[in-house]
Amino acid sequence: xxxxxxxxxxxxxxxxxxxxxxxxxxxxxxxxxxxxxxxxxxxxxxxxxxxxxxxxxxxxxxxxxxxxxxxxxxxxxxxxxxxxxxxxxxxxxxxxxxxxxxxxxxxxxxxxxxxxxxxxxxxxxxxxxxxxxxxxxxxxxxxxxxxxxxxxxxxxxxxxxxxxxxxxxxxxxxxxxxxxxxxxxxxxx
Amino acid sequence: xxxxxxxxxxxxxxxxxxxxxxxxxxxxxxxxxxxxxxxxxxxxxxxxxxxxxxxxxxxxxxxxxxxxxxxxxxxxxxxxxxxxxxxxxxxxxxxxxxxxxxxxxxxxxxxxxxxxxxxxxxxxxxxxxxxxxxxxxxxxxxxxxxxxxxxxxxxxxxxxxxxxxxxxxxxxxxxxxxxxxxxxxxxxx
DNA sequence: GTATTTGCCTCATAGTGTTAGGCAAATTAG
DNA sequence: CTAATTTGCCTAACACTATGAGGCAAATAC
Numbered sequence: 001x002x003x004x005x006x007x008x009x010x011x012x013x014x015x016x017x018x019x020x021x022x023x024x025x026x027x028x029x030x031x032x033x034x035x036x037x038x039x040x041x042x043x044x045x046x047x048x049x050x051x052x053x054x055x056x057x058x059x060x061x062x063x064x065x066x067x068x069x070x071x072x073x074x075x076x077x078x079x080x081x082x083x084x085x086x087x088x089x090x091x092x093x094x095x096x097x098x099x100x101x102x103x104x105x106x107x108x109x110x111x112x113x114x115x116x117x118x119x120x121x122x123x124x125x126x127x128x129x130x131x132x133x134x135x136x137x138x139x140x141x142x143x144x145x146x147x148x149x150x151x152x153x154x155x156x157x158x159x160x161x162x163x164x165x166x167x168x169x170x171x172x173x174x175x176x177x178x179x180x181x182x183x184x185x186x187x188x189x
Numbered sequence: 190x191x192x193x194x195x196x197x198x199x200x201x202x203x204x205x206x207x208x209x210x211x212x213x214x215x216x217x218x219x220x221x222x223x224x225x226x227x228x229x230x231x232x233x234x235x236x237x238x239x240x241x242x243x244x245x246x247x248x249x250x251x252x253x254x255x256x257x258x259x260x261x262x263x264x265x266x267x268x269x270x271x272x273x274x275x276x277x278x279x280x281x282x283x284x285x286x287x288x289x290x291x292x293x294x295x296x297x298x299x300x301x302x303x304x305x306x307x308x309x310x311x312x313x314x315x316x317x318x319x320x321x322x323x324x325x326x327x328x329x330x331x332x333x334x335x336x337x338x339x340x341x342x343x344x345x346x347x348x349x350x351x352x353x354x355x356x357x358x359x360x361x362x363x364x365x366x367x368x369x370x371x372x373x374x375x376x377x378x
Numbered sequence: 379g380t381a382t383t384t385g386c387c388t389c390a391t392a393g394t395g396t397t398a399g400g401c402a403a404a405t406t407a408g
Numbered sequence: 409c410t411a412a413t414t415t416g417c418c419t420a421a422c423a424c425t426a427t428g429a430g431g432c433a434a435a436t437a438c
Contacts, residue, residue, distance in 0.1 A: 003385055003434065025214070030425055041427075042386045050426065106347050121352070139355040140363035144337065146349070147364070151340025152332065158295050160335070163310070166328040174329035175336070181374060182367045192403065192416055219394055230396075231417045239395065382437070387430100394425080405414070 004036050008046045011036075012056040019057055019098025024105075027098070029053060054105060061099035062116040065092050069123055078130035079180045085127050086149050086176050093153040100153070131183040141183060148175060193225050197235045200225075201245040208246055208287025213294075216287070218242065243294060250288035251305040254281050258312055267319035268369045274316050275338055275365050282342040289342065320372040330372060337364060 014035055019027045029050050033040040047053050065088075072088035073081045093100035107115060124142045133141055152175065155161060161168050203224055208216045218239050222229040236242045254277075261277035262270045282289035296304060313331045322330055341364065344350060350357050 006385075028425065029427090039387060040425080041388085041429095044427065045385065104347065112352075136355050136359065137363065139353050140360040143341065143344070143350060143357075143360045144364045144367060146344055147340030148333065148337045149340070150344060151336030151338070154343070155332070155336060155339060158293065161332060163301075164328050166325050168332075170325065171329040171332045174326065175333045178333060178371045182371050185370060185374075195416075217394065218396090228418060229394080230398095230419080233396070234416065380438085382435100384435075385433090387432080389429085389431100391428085392426085395423085397422085398420085400418080400420100401416105402418095403414100403416075405412100407412070408410090 004038055006036060006038065006042065006046055008056070011043060011046055011053070012060055015053055015057045016060055016096075016099050016102070019102055020096050021098065024054075024057070024098045024101035027054065027057065054102065055107065055111065057099070058102040058105040058107065059111075059115050061096070061103040062120070064096075064099065065089070065103055066116040066119040066123070068092055070119070073123060073127065081127050081130055082145075082180055082183070083176050085123070085145075086172070086179075089149050090153050090156075090172065093157060097157055100157070104150075104154075128183070133183065144182075145179060148179060193227055195225060195227065195231065195235055197245070200232060200235055201242070201249055204242055204246045205249055205285075205288050205291070208291055209285050210287065213243075213246070213287045213290035216243065216246065243291065244296065244300065246288070247291040247294040247296065248300075248304050250285070250292040251309070253285075253288065254278070254292055255305040255308040255312070257281055259308070262312060262316065270316050270319055271334075271369055271372075272365050274312070275361070275368075278338050279342050279345075279361065282346060286346055289346070293339075293343075317372070322372065333371075334368060337368060 011032060015027055015032055018031060018035065022031070029043055029047070030040050032053070033043055043053075047056075068091075069085060069088040072084040076084050107117070121142070124145060125138065127145070128138055128141055131141075152172065156168055161171070200221060204216055204221055207220060207224065211220070218232055218236070219229050221242070222232055232242075236245075257280075258274060258277040261273040265273050296306070310331070313334055314327065316334070317327055317330055320330075341361065345357055350360070
């Protein structure tokens with residue numbers, strides 16, 4: 001009996017790849033076991049259960065995404081930062097659709113609080129520094145940005161834009177411009 | 190052996206209720222059979238399979254939602270219509286979270302083309318008539334509205350706004366105002 | 379080299395999805 | 409109103425996924 005060398009780490013990473021290939025909700029303990037050519041029950045030494053696997057993939061995705069976004073907005077401000085921020089999300093979602101879906105998994109409060117989700121919130125607020133918007137408008141703006149970008153990306157992934165022959169990239173740019181305009185308009189003169 | 194009187198119609202309706210109660214992805218042929226106190230295999234006389242059930246629930250949700258939106262925007266124009274349109278979506282999503290999730294199910298092209306999804310697209314464009322936006326900007330605007338509203342509703346449903354003590358309704362109103370402002374700004378003078 | 383840990387296995391159980399074929403209830407025909 | 413037919417729900421059976429218990433051999437510690 002040769003040991004494959006399973007670890008939680010490797011399983012989660014492979015789970016993330018699987019998610020990108022077949023979709024996050026097709027990620028199954030069984031499929032993962034197949035990928036390592038190992039019996040299903042063997043995975044339970046490294047994972048509590050199926051939900052645990054999914055949660056770990058979600059946390060991985062949140063980390064990766066936060067890293068990429070942080071990288072994208074570093075050294076930028078204002079509209080430039082906004083565009084980079086938006087692009088980072090969309091790019092990640094397109095490169096890693098399964099992981100992106102995983103990142104939207106509902107986490108229980110403690111897990112969420114310890115996750116990279118916190119960094120996401122901070123970074124979104126950082127973007128707004130360039131626009132000088134005070135509370136509570138700042139929270140509204142954070143929610144608006146989160147909504148449009150997430151909404152667009154998720155509609156795009158669901159094929160919602162394939163009925164109209166207009167390049168989604170054009171729409172994306174137009175929307176980023178619009179967001180910039182709104183935020184500038186919300187800045188007190 | 191007493192017959193319960195199953196029909197595809199009743200099953201789909203019950204499936205929609207089930208979705209609202211336990212979440213769309215917890216909708217299972219087995220759970221549905223339990224609800225009618227009937228053996229699982231009996232449902233297969235009325236449903237092709239599990240996917241068929243889900244698709245039918247999605248179509249039902251799209252119809253209902255389109256009806257409610259149509260009702261809401263009837264006789265309104267401009268910002269008024271926009272606000273009513275937005276509210277109709279959010280209200281439906283909050284009253285029927287499972288159905289709302291179902292409405293986002295990816296349908297195959299022919300099914301989608303024959304669904305109430307078409308009416309949704311038309312109504313969104315109808316909203317924009319009040320703003321006099323020409324193509325391709327109109328498509329961009331349709332996508333933007335779809336993205337923000339869907340994004341907001343889905344983040345709200347996922348509990349994404351519960352970390353901050355700002356009333357989501359305030360954010361929603363603020364966002365609707367922002368959309369109105371953007372669209373007015375995009376109107377050629 | 380023996381002792382211990384530990385990784386993967388086999389075995390077992392339960393839930394869900396789906397097909398095939400049977401019998402009785404409902405419906406239609408005469 | 410009975411007989412013929414349709415049809416609704418059932419049982420049986422199989423495949424796949426999830427999960428737990430306990431075993432044996434490989435890796436590691438002493």
